[in-house]
Amino acid sequence: MAYDYTTLTSDPDGYLNWVLSQLGAALSVRTETVSEADWIQDVTAIVATFPDPMIRARLASTCTLRQLRHLVGDPHLAVRLACVDNPFAIDRDIQIALCNDTDTDVIHALIKHVPLCVEAYDTLLTHPSAAIRARIASPRRRRRILDRLTHDVDPAVRQRAEDARRHQDRVHQHNTTTATAYRP
Numbered sequence: 001m002a003y004d005y006t007t008l009t010s011d012p013d014g015y016l017n018w019v020l021s022q023l024g025a026a027l028s029v030r031t032e033t034v035s036e037a038d039w040i041q042d043v044t045a046i047v048a049t050f051p052d053p054m055i056r057a058r059l060a061s062t063c064t065l066r067q068l069r070h071l072v073g074d075p076h077l078a079v080r081l082a083c084v085d086n087p088f089a090i091d092r093d094i095q096i097a098l099c100n101d102t103d104t105d106v107i108h109a110l111i112k113h114v115p116l117c118v119e120a121y122d123t124l125l126t127h128p129s130a131a132i133r134a135r136i137a138s139p140r141r142r143r144r145i146l147d148r149l150t151h152d153v154d155p156a157v158r159q160r161a162e163d164a165r166r167h168q169d170r171v172h173q174h175n176t177t178t179a180t181a182y183r184p
Helices: 013-034 037-048 055-062 065-071 078-083 093-101 104-113 118-125 131-136 143-149 154-179
Strands: none
Touching: 013 104, 037 055, 055 065, 055 078, 055 104, 065 078, 065 093, 078 093, 078 104, 078 131, 093 104, 093 118, 093 131, 104 118, 118 131, 118 143, 143 154
């Protein structure tokens, strides 16, 4: 459902009245149908297409998973960045959509703030940006991810992955030595 905002006046109260009337119409549908899915989709469509990106961004940071699926492909960067802050960003489909974002700022925020699923890492391992691939070449990553990055086409990414693997090996060796040294 698409809404034409060009006919609205620039008066903020006009926008608010229009949105409230649309919400009222959606809520009246709710009382007529058995399923709440119809009116929820109407409300989400109204807010997801609202012209002010800050309203959409506010919704994106706190909305439900169903609403987040509408907002994850928003054209405005602030909205997509707000999607990363949503607790439902742990969803596999949301993570993959954000990993395929055209702006690397969204992907960097996702890597920094969200525990990624295996499929998201698989998507990032083939990302065209060497900076993204280098970012996931960290000692905190699983060994299989680092093993794949040691064969990356970019030498800086390969070097970073090899350094991360060596760091993991040193920590593992230290923990093994320490654990056997203090046995009673």
